[in-house]
Amino acid sequence: MEFVTLLQVLDSTVRLAMPLLLACLAGLFSERAGIFDIGLEGKMLAAAFLSAAVAAVTGSVWLGLLAGIGASLLLSAIHGLASITFRGNQLISGVAINFLASGLTVLLAQDWFAEGGRTPSLMGAGRFESLTLPFAETLSTVPVLGPIYYELISGHSILVYVGFLMVPLTWWVLFRTRFGLRLRAVGEAPEAVDTAGVSVVGMRFAAVAICGVLCGLAGAYLATGLQAGFVREMTAGRGYIALAALIFAKWRPWHALWACLLFGLLQAVALRYQNLEIAGIPLPVQLMDALPYILTVVILAGFVGKAIPPRAGGQPYVKER
Amino acid sequence: MSDIPAIELKGISKAFGPVQANRDISIRVMPGTIHGIIGENGAGKSTLMSILYGFYKADAGEIHVNGTRRDITDSQAAIAAGIGMVFQHFKLVQNFTVLENIILGAEDGPLLRPSLARARGVLKSLAEEYELSVDPDELVENLSVGHQQRVEILKALYRQADILILDEPTGVLTPAEADHLFRILDNLRREGKTILLITHKLREIMEITDTVSVMRRGQMTATVRTADTSPEELAELMVGRKVLLRVDKAPATPGRVLLEVENLRHVDAHGVERLKGVSLQLRAGEILGLAGVAGNGQSELLEVLGGYAAAKGAVRLNGQALPLAGPGSDAGARRAAGLGHVPEDRQTEGLIMPYTAWENTVFGYHRDPRYQRGLLMDNAAIRAEAADKMARYDVRPPDPDLAARNFSGGNQQKIVLAREIERDPEVLLIGQPTRGVDIGAIEFIHKEIVRLRDRGKAILLVSVELDEIFALSDRIAVIFDGQIMGERDPARTNQTELGLLMAGMTEMPDGPLVEAVDAQMAAKAAREAEHHG
Numbered sequence: 001m002e003f004v005t006l007l008q009v010l011d012s013t014v015r016l017a018m019p020l021l022l023a024c025l026a027g028l029f030s031e032r033a034g035i036f037d038i039g040l041e042g043k044m045l046a047a048a049f050l051s052a053a054v055a056a057v058t059g060s061v062w063l064g065l066l067a068g069i070g071a072s073l074l075l076s077a078i079h080g081l082a083s084i085t086f087r088g089n090q091l092i093s094g095v096a097i098n099f100l101a102s103g104l105t106v107l108l109a110q111d112w113f114a115e116g117g118r119t120p121s122l123m124g125a126g127r128f129e130s131l132t133l134p135f136a137e138t139l140s141t142v143p144v145l146g147p148i149y150y151e152l153i154s155g156h157s158i159l160v161y162v163g164f165l166m167v168p169l170t171w172w173v174l175f176r177t178r179f180g181l182r183l184r185a186v187g188e189a190p191e192a193v194d195t196a197g198v199s200v201v202g203m204r205f206a207a208v209a210i211c212g213v214l215c216g217l218a219g220a221y222l223a224t225g226l227q228a229g230f231v232r233e234m235t236a237g238r239g240y241i242a243l244a245a246l247i248f249a250k251w252r253p254w255h256a257l258w259a260c261l262l263f264g265l266l267q268a269v270a271l272r273y274q275n276l277e278i279a280g281i282p283l284p285v286q287l288m289d290a291l292p293y294i295l296t297v298v299i300l301a302g303f304v305g306k307a308i309p310p311r312a313g314g315q316p317y318v319k320e321r
Numbered sequence: 322m323s324d325i326p327a328i329e330l331k332g333i334s335k336a337f338g339p340v341q342a343n344r345d346i347s348i349r350v351m352p353g354t355i356h357g358i359i360g361e362n363g364a365g366k367s368t369l370m371s372i373l374y375g376f377y378k379a380d381a382g383e384i385h386v387n388g389t390r391r392d393i394t395d396s397q398a399a400i401a402a403g404i405g406m407v408f409q410h411f412k413l414v415q416n417f418t419v420l421e422n423i424i425l426g427a428e429d430g431p432l433l434r435p436s437l438a439r440a441r442g443v444l445k446s447l448a449e450e451y452e453l454s455v456d457p458d459e460l461v462e463n464l465s466v467g468h469q470q471r472v473e474i475l476k477a478l479y480r481q482a483d484i485l486i487l488d489e490p491t492g493v494l495t496p497a498e499a500d501h502l503f504r505i506l507d508n509l510r511r512e513g514k515t516i517l518l519i520t521h522k523l524r525e526i527m528e529i530t531d532t533v534s535v536m537r538r539g540q541m542t543a544t545v546r547t548a549d550t551s552p553e554e555l556a557e558l559m560v561g562r563k564v565l566l567r568v569d570k571a572p573a574t575p576g577r578v579l580l581e582v583e584n585l586r587h588v589d590a591h592g593v594e595r596l597k598g599v600s601l602q603l604r605a606g607e608i609l610g611l612a613g614v615a616g617n618g619q620s621e622l623l624e625v626l627g628g629y630a631a632a633k634g635a636v637r638l639n640g641q642a643l644p645l646a647g648p649g650s651d652a653g654a655r656r657a658a659g660l661g662h663v664p665e666d667r668q669t670e671g672l673i674m675p676y677t678a679w680e681n682t683v684f685g686y687h688r689d690p691r692y693q694r695g696l697l698m699d700n701a702a703i704r705a706e707a708a709d710k711m712a713r714y715d716v717r718p719p720d721p722d723l724a725a726r727n728f729s730g731g732n733q734q735k736i737v738l739a740r741e742i743e744r745d746p747e748v749l750l751i752g753q754p755t756r757g758v759d760i761g762a763i764e765f766i767h768k769e770i771v772r773l774r775d776r777g778k779a780i781l782l783v784s785v786e787l788d789e790i791f792a793l794s795d796r797i798a799v800i801f802d803g804q805i806m807g808e809r810d811p812a813r814t815n816q817t818e819l820g821l822l823m824a825g826m827t828e829m830p831d832g833p834l835v836e837a838v839d840a841q842m843a844a845k846a847a848r849e850a851e852h853h854g
Binding site: 175176177178179180181182184185188189191192193194195196197198311319 | 374376377395396397398399400406408412413414415416417421422424425426427428430431432433434436476
């Protein structure tokens with residue numbers, strides 16, 4: 001393979017991995033606090049729609065981003081209310097959110113824009129533009145390192161850089177701060193947190209809120225960074241793949257980065273090689289499109305080993321009698 | 322010593338729905354003393370202490386700490402008032418280090434590093450002061466139960482608790498660990514700390530407390546100085562009538578071997594080998610007591626013998642080999658072969674809680690022809706028989722139509738016993754016969770077990786209560802880490818010797834006993850954690 005092709009595939013890996021990474025870190029915060037969140041998908045979708053819609057109407061991608069985060073936070077609040085306050089089943093609440101987002105986004109898109117369930121294409125300030133890092137152009141002629149800097153490292157939207165920064169930040173918050181200690185404790189042994197005089201409900205809501213913000217970023221990036229507008233079901237299962245990556249990463253931030261890059265690479269390869277022939281037989285495009293999902297299953301089934309989820313995950317906290 | 326009580330409760334009441342758990346309770350505990358609270362299961366001890374720690378809110382009453390009225394609405398308020406609690410089920414984060422568990426909720430600031438550094442220093446001085454040493458960087462899941470309990474005590478002391486509540490602290494400890502705990506408590510008392518010790522074990526009360534309060538059915542029936550009372554008197558106060566603390570039995574006359582267990586091996590779902598070649602012989606007309614700290618394979622042994630866990634090795638009943646896996650190895654086949662079983666956990670294994678008492682009296686035997694009427698079950702016959710059994714086993718209330726969950730622990734156990742004993746098994750397996758059972762019922766259950774023995778049956782008694790093992794057994798085997806450490810004659814052994822065996826040691830160590838026991842327990846915990854990690 002040519003060096004440039006490799007760089008292009010890797011570049012596309014980074015772009016495709018980003019929504020996964022943001023959603024994966026979102027799930028990490030929530031699940032580390034003991035709230036399973038199968039609704040990552042729905043939250044991303046809602047954020048993608050509302051960010052694109054607001055950006056299209058106002059022409060400001062930043063307002064769009066805020067709206068996207070708002071939409072995701074609202075769904076997070078519903079999930080928190082159902083599973084923390086009312087101690088409902090977290091899976092059911094999550095599934096409900098996915099259905100709600102799936103239907104509502106298309107319905108509202110059709111109602112507001114009448115373009116068949118999509119938002120108008122975003123242009124100019126309605127999109128996150130690629131940032132060209134300093135000296136990228138000048139250095140691009142330097143052998144090897146130049147193209148890497150120009151093609152791979154430079155030229156992404158700001159959300160991509162934010163996403164990468166979120167990895168060390170998440171790690172630092174979880175393992176070096178009081179907040180992180182309590183958050184992890186509440187997902188492992190909420191009764192220990194409760195008897196230590198810290199509010200279990202408060203900690204879990206905080207975690208769910210962070211999850212909402214990160215899902216909002218992921219969705220907004222999808223519609224205003226990666227693509228130029230919202231189309232129906234544009235998350236295409238990314239929320240679930242993020243969950244798979246989370247399990248693959250065993251709920252650890254750095255592992256999550258590598259897991260998401262791997263899943264991003266699978267998608268990039270599938271996109272790049274749409275018309276692949278093996279021994280003269282052309283592989284159907286659908287197979288290539290399905291490949292990342294098939295490999296997700298294979299990786300989860302075969303390579304994860306023993307993943308131990310947070311011990312109190314999925315269980316509403318009730319003081320024992 | 323001042324005459325202001327460290328803790329004073331005035332007229333505390335608490336109801337859970339229709340159940341009045343605490344009724345108008347008042348006590349005074351002086352500083353620098355150990356005050357015992359004793360009572361049967363369900364007497365309301367734990368509820369009272371949970372109220373004091375702010376885990377529940379009292380419906381009525383006042384709490385005074387060091388002479389000032391305190392409104393303890395949550396655990397935070399209790400901690401602020403200088404109260405610490407060591408729960409029966411530890412409140413620790415298993416995959417956190419000791420240090421992280423200590424500072425959780427009591428951090429100095431938003432960043433962990435300074436908090437951890439300070440905690441490390443405090444921990445070191447506390448360890449020296451009170452014989453409370455634990456490795457601060459070890460994960461809690463790798464610690465023995467005894468050490469986990471120390472972490473709980475350290476947690477309270479780190480929060481500068483002057484008043485320490487311990488809820489049934491010795492239930493999970495070996496005798497040596499329990500002795501060490503009492504030394505720690507003694508040290509704490511000497512430093513002026515006030516300790517509330519909740520227990521149902523009379524011996525512990527007599528050994529360590531200065532004063533003792535007795536609770537019965539949600540009420541405080543008496544508060545006395547320990548020096549002025551006796552176990553017999555306390556038992557009477559707990560139950561409300563005279564009870565026999567000792568079991569009356571004639572010497573056993575063991576006959577032929579009824580049950581033979583040979584080199585039994587069992588691996589659990591986590592891949593941990595729980596039975597590592599257990600061999601036992603059980604003779605007609607004797608009670609073999611299997612002593613051991615919970616979690617050393619005795620539960621698995623009962624499961625294997627009872628027919629709901631597969632194993633390798635050999636088990637012979639009356640000379641007949643029993644299949645240990647595959648067809649014919651289920652619980653029904655075991656019962657049909659003459660092996661009765663009173664499981665350790667009567668609420669999940671012994672009874673179906675929502676079902677009525679009469680239904681519960683035939684489970685496992687419900688295919689017996691005498692309960693059939695054509696294709697259907699002869700419910701009238703079963704119900705009549707159940708009423709008769711319940712009368713003979715003194716089950717209260719004697720109502721066969723009541724659901725099992727509506728009976729008290731003791732009466733539930735009597736239902737299970739009636740079902741198993743009335744089938745006249747050759748061999749009866751009994752696990753924790755009196756766990757969660759009130760003293761009055763204990764007396765009855767013990768008598769029934771001895772009567773069965775005197776009818777020439779063989780009984781395997783598994784109990785974590787050493788007192789019970791001593792009271793009933795004709796022969797004592799000790800299990801540790803899936804292996805039988807040895808057998809002893811109850812008349813020629815004592816708590817200390819059995820305590821050593823329960824910690825996996827066959828002779829007195831050269832160095833200090835506590836350290837040797839600690840080392841054994843830590844090694845065992847580490848082995849098990851390996852499989853779970």
